[in-house]
Amino acid sequence: MYEFNYHRPASLAEAKEILAANDEAKIVAGGMTLLPTMKMRLAQPSDLIDLSAIEGLDGIKDTGSAIEIGAMTRHADVASSDVVKAAIPALAKLADSIGDAQVRNRGTLGGSIANSDPAADYPAAVLGLGATIRTDQREISADDYFLGMFETALAADELVVAVSFPKPKKAAYAKFPNPASRYAVVGVMVADTDSGLRVAVTGAGACAYRATAFEEALSSSLSAEALEGLTTDSADLNSDLHASAEYRAHLVGVMAKRAVQSLGG
Amino acid sequence: MAAAKAVHKKTTRPGAAGPEELQQQDGLMPTKVSLTLNGEAVSTEVDSRTLLVELIRENFIKTGTHVGCDTSQCGACVVHVDGRSVKSCTMLALQAEGADIRTIEGVATDGELHPMQEAFREHHGLQCGYCTPGMIMSALDLVKNNPDPDDREIREWLEGNLCRCTGYQNIVRAVKAGAEAMRSGE
Numbered sequence: 001m002y003e004f005n006y007h008r009p010a011s012l013a014e015a016k017e018i019l020a021a022n023d024e025a026k027i028v029a030g031g032m033t034l035l036p037t038m039k040m041r042l043a044q045p046s047d048l049i050d051l052s053a054i055e056g057l058d059g060i061k062d063t064g065s066a067i068e069i070g071a072m073t074r075h076a077d078v079a080s081s082d083v084v085k086a087a088i089p090a091l092a093k094l095a096d097s098i099g100d101a102q103v104r105n106r107g108t109l110g111g112s113i114a115n116s117d118p119a120a121d122y123p124a125a126v127l128g129l130g131a132t133i134r135t136d137q138r139e140i141s142a143d144d145y146f147l148g149m150f151e152t153a154l155a156a157d158e159l160v161v162a163v164s165f166p167k168p169k170k171a172a173y174a175k176f177p178n179p180a181s182r183y184a185v186v187g188v189m190v191a192d193t194d195s196g197l198r199v200a201v202t203g204a205g206a207c208a209y210r211a212t213a214f215e216e217a218l219s220s221s222l223s224a225e226a227l228e229g230l231t232t233d234s235a236d237l238n239s240d241l242h243a244s245a246e247y248r249a250h251l252v253g254v255m256a257k258r259a260v261q262s263l264g265g
Numbered sequence: 266m267a268a269a270k271a272v273h274k275k276t277t278r279p280g281a282a283g284p285e286e287l288q289q290q291d292g293l294m295p296t297k298v299s300l301t302l303n304g305e306a307v308s309t310e311v312d313s314r315t316l317l318v319e320l321i322r323e324n325f326i327k328t329g330t331h332v333g334c335d336t337s338q339c340g341a342c343v344v345h346v347d348g349r350s351v352k353s354c355t356m357l358a359l360q361a362e363g364a365d366i367r368t369i370e371g372v373a374t375d376g377e378l379h380p381m382q383e384a385f386r387e388h389h390g391l392q393c394g395y396c397t398p399g400m401i402m403s404a405l406d407l408v409k410n411n412p413d414p415d416d417r418e419i420r421e422w423l424e425g426n427l428c429r430c431t432g433y434q435n436i437v438r439a440v441k442a443g444a445e446a447m448r449s450g451e
Contacts, residue, residue, distance in 0.1 A: 006313040100425025105349040
């Protein structure tokens with residue numbers, strides 16, 4: 001690791017001050033991606049701003065029509081939350097499928113979506129459930145949030161505070177995990193929501209995206225058969241040592257069908 | 266947890282040979298970190314880059330916690346931080362300020378093995394033993410939340426702990442037996 005200054009501010013305002021004063025500062029939430037990246041010397045922040053001492057950034061609450069989860073809430077807490085399990089079981093299950101137990105004990109929702117790793121699980125839930133991302137400055141619709149590989153709508157000085165997931169009528173997430181890391185080679189969230197049928201894909205493209213052709217097909221008939229014959233263009237999909245773009249394109253259809261089949265009543 | 270408000274400046278590694286003039290430059294001051302280690306309040310000074318596992322092994326000479334891969338995959342470095350299992354190679358020492366840390370050295374009481382340790386011995390849940398401290402710390406976290414795990418739950422939970430010797434059969438048996446012994450209060 002290159003050297004850096006470590007800060008552990010007690011308030012969001014203080015964190016913002018440090019961020020504003022240092023161009024090369026980085027925020028650390030759970031650190032499950034950033035610390036390994038720094039250890040490999042692929043990142044060289046001048047300052048590390050640890051959010052863990054700021055009160056009010058974690059926690060899960062039922063607001064009636066939605067479940068609101070604080071940015072610093074650990075994956076393990078989402079996975080084991082009775083509130084989440086009752087309202088959006090697919091979200092609890094998704095959180096439980098991230099990495100391993102120790103990663104889930106440290107990793108956070110806010111850290112995951114601020115990073116927008118193309119193979120992360122949470123972006124599929126945020127986009128698939130039509131969530132709203134609350135920052136210290138504004139509210140961002142999930143549809144406007146994921147812009148590209150490790151790129152989001154967040155401004156350089158903007159921090160995720162919480163994410164509000166509207167309760168779906170039903171939802172399911174299916175993923176083909178990398179057997180070593182448990183990152184999604186491809187993951188698909190299918191959700192029947194008050195604002196329509198949504199299908200979000202992670203792992204396949206530069207960032208999470210909606211499969212609109214799948215959404216249209218499922219809107220007329222919510223069954224795996226409705227997806228028969230639909231293909232995914234591999235042109236813009238990721239290709240790496242884990243899977244070729246063509247294989248990922250195939251997996252999008254397979255995972256979408258599996259998600260639909262596990263929707264239940 | 267009280268927040269450490271001070272800005273922790275760049276520091277050199279404690280004990281590392283460094284030119285004295287470097288130490289005197291702005292920003293190169295070691296930072297104090299205080300925590301509870303196996304029930305004992307301790308404090309020391311570290312570089313901001315010091316990992317929790319380095320703090321445990323090198324500053325406090327608790328070498329039961331191992332470094333296997335140093336990339337948060339193998340789990341040989343698992344310790345408990347405020348009651349939860351974490352990989353200590355992927356946490357900064359300064360992030361443990363004020364935390365309650367428990368390592369494998371804090372598991373046995375008065376020289377008597379913990380039931381989970383005894384189960385690993387009894388069921389030969391190890392060969393070389395390198396992964397064992399991490400396996401046991403991870404297993405204890407599992408049993409805390411799930412006192413009666415089945416084989417599948419044990420295998421899923423141990424996803425983040427790699428053993429290159431055993432093929433896991435006896436580790437799973439040991440965790441199951443350890444959980445049973447803990448339930449019956451042995």
